Amino acid sequence: MSESKNDSLLQKAETERAEYAEHNGQAHDIISLRQRLQSTNPADIAEDFENLDDEQLVTQFRMLSKNTAADVFANLSGSTQESIVNAIQDYEISHIVDDLFLDDAVDFIEEMPANVVKRVLRNLPKNKRNMINHFLQYPDGSAGSIMTIEFVDLKEFLTVEETFQRIRRIAVDRETIYTCYVIDSQRRLLGVVSAKTLLLAEPEDKIGDIMDRDVIYATTCEDVENLANDFRKYGLLAMPIVDNEHRLVGIVTVDDVLEIQEEEATEDFEIMAAISPSDDPYLKTSVWVLTKNRLPWLMLLMLTATITGTIIEGFQDALASVTVLMSFIPMLMDTGGNCGAQSSTLVIRNMALGEVESGDIFRVWWKEIRIAVLCGGALAVVNCIRILILHGNIVIALSVSLSLYCTVLIAKSMGCMLPQIAKRLKFDPAVMASPMITTLVDACSLLIFFTIAKITLNI
């Protein structure tokens, strides 16, 4: 494990000791806590802070040096940030938010309730306030909403030596200096130059001659999911974001993309399990909120499942006369659900990664239908043999197996088509995952089963 994890454990023990001492008025241990906070990684401090009560939180937060405070603050969860903001003075808030990188400041403000936002914005310098207000207008999930403006911009006519001077002058406030962006007098993006290229160039080389003009960029309204796919494909450390006039307005850095990619996947996991997605960490979310995220979906799906119940009701006389048919219902429903889940999961995931696009709908369906023929055939044969051995009735065995075969075909077709149709209708394709597909396939499979059984068994 990494050293700082051990440090973090050690620190926790030490912190507890320091706090105990604090209550006994031993100033010496407060100093040692302050020193320890200074030598610990801000991400670890933030993790530890999540477990403190409000009073300890604010006390320890105030012990942090100015720079560390902003770093730690950016790493805290929304609820902990709120606790701190509610406990500190207005001038302290303005210092912290002013020290945050713009993307972190916007993130923080987006998560706060209205009264906190008001208080924070009121205490900021006017130019910072205007900038944050501007950034808050980009729609959630767009490149504009996560970009930052702390980048290094260069002009074509600079020499490498002048560029290094410029970088040294402004580096401290920039999120990255490893990719620099070359713009013209209208701030239109002309090219990029990496710190590696600069280091390998001669001091008198012109930026215009060594820059790479083949820039991978995105516009402010680009979907962050696509952004992540491009970062992965091209192995980028940062990507420039331009407006409609091709003017450079910000950059997105790889550390944010790593986080976005994780959040987008988690969101899909949640939606695909019929849970309203949430950014809060599971163990810190209250039972009420977790219930609120889950109950509406469960209710909707429960009521939808009554359609299947109604189908059974319609055939209950037939079932009562050949009661053994009932015992095949769970197998049919589960297998249909599983087949549909396999197809829909693969399609949803591949759509998120940009591997399957909307033009591929029939190509995907043709693939899935062939898989369904193979899987359905194998399952039906095994099932037929099993029923023959256990029940010895060839008509029942064939009816059930034929129903199973049709169920697999329908489940796989629905599983691959519905997410793509959902996307065309501007819904999130992840909604068409296992729970919804299962409910829909259940109804179809039972209709098929009862119809086939009625015909073959003459009931």
Next chain:
Amino acid sequence: MSESKNDSLLQKAETERAEYAEHNGQAHDIISLRQRLQSTNPADIAEDFENLDDEQLVTQFRMLSKNTAADVFANLSGSTQESIVNAIQDYEISHIVDDLFLDDAVDFIEEMPANVVKRVLRNLPKNKRNMINHFLQYPDGSAGSIMTIEFVDLKEFLTVEETFQRIRRIAVDRETIYTCYVIDSQRRLLGVVSAKTLLLAEPEDKIGDIMDRDVIYATTCEDVENLANDFRKYGLLAMPIVDNEHRLVGIVTVDDVLEIQEEEATEDFEIMAAISPSDDPYLKTSVWVLTKNRLPWLMLLMLTATITGTIIEGFQDALASVTVLMSFIPMLMDTGGNCGAQSSTLVIRNMALGEVESGDIFRVWWKEIRIAVLCGGALAVVNCIRILILHGNIVIALSVSLSLYCTVLIAKSMGCMLPQIAKRLKFDPAVMASPMITTLVDACSLLIFFTIAKITLNI
């Protein structure tokens, strides 16, 4: 969209024209194709290559310049890499593999069948062959298996000026120069220094004085999932990997972590949908392989579902006497499955992200059981009212709702416990997702339902 995507479309059209011309012996267009290949991003060339037939593939691959060829090759899928290796000469193979970064070479060799591996290794220089053989020994999914050795190492006594000279000398062959690693004479890791720190330091400063000694590192056997979590937490661009003696043996860079994080999530999506995971892109995988990845799970789950069928058989006389009971089976089974899926998905995802650890098992269960009480209660009340309105039988309404309530409690308990138990038993927790949980919960819910119905309805 990014410029190079448009380029890629343009290029595709141009390529087709070039190929047509080629068949007509127009050498001029071959030159223009070659030029175009040279000015296109290797990641885009690789994407286009995936759609070429074998003959075109090898022709165009040979047109690439030596450096581009290695970059393009590293971006190709396993099956396309294999097609190229099977078509080219031994000396060409050795050139390509020699030009790859070590982690890409190891990746490539891991995916090839034995005969190709033999041929590739035979044609490599001895030192490269030994190194690759050494790297192949790290277990799949460990930090050692994805690290690379192309990093910049420094000694404490170097000055910043000497360091820049060293970086300029070796930068071309290094995967990153933005984080440099300081080691002692036994190659033990002492600290890191970023290119930013170097740029902001004075030329005569000593590395030992400006380096950061609080290094976030991992050992070769660390799980790549944990690695990704640390990259995200600390916003790293690269992480040093050490052996048991704390000697620096490699680094992992953020571009690989971005890919790993995506692959790990995709793998979990697949396993959680009862599919054996595979690295191949969906649209390029054959129907046979896709079927092979899915059928065993479907078969296993189908046979498991017969347990539920047996339970129904055991109660078929009771069901035949009160046939309306049958119509509640789908609703009970589906709701149980959905409740279990919600809990298991959240727990599996949070375990993968390191948010829920093995010590949290009872804390999670306590959370889930309270959610189950709330969700189960709400669902049972709505369900009870619905049955009363539709069937007007209070005993049936209460029996079904009580069964539903118990089902929700059991489903949520199993959903949160089984993934954690699976992990303790060294299985992948993702196996205990919706399909498996659904099958297990089905059996429980029907047993409860029939038992309650038998008692209350006296059948």
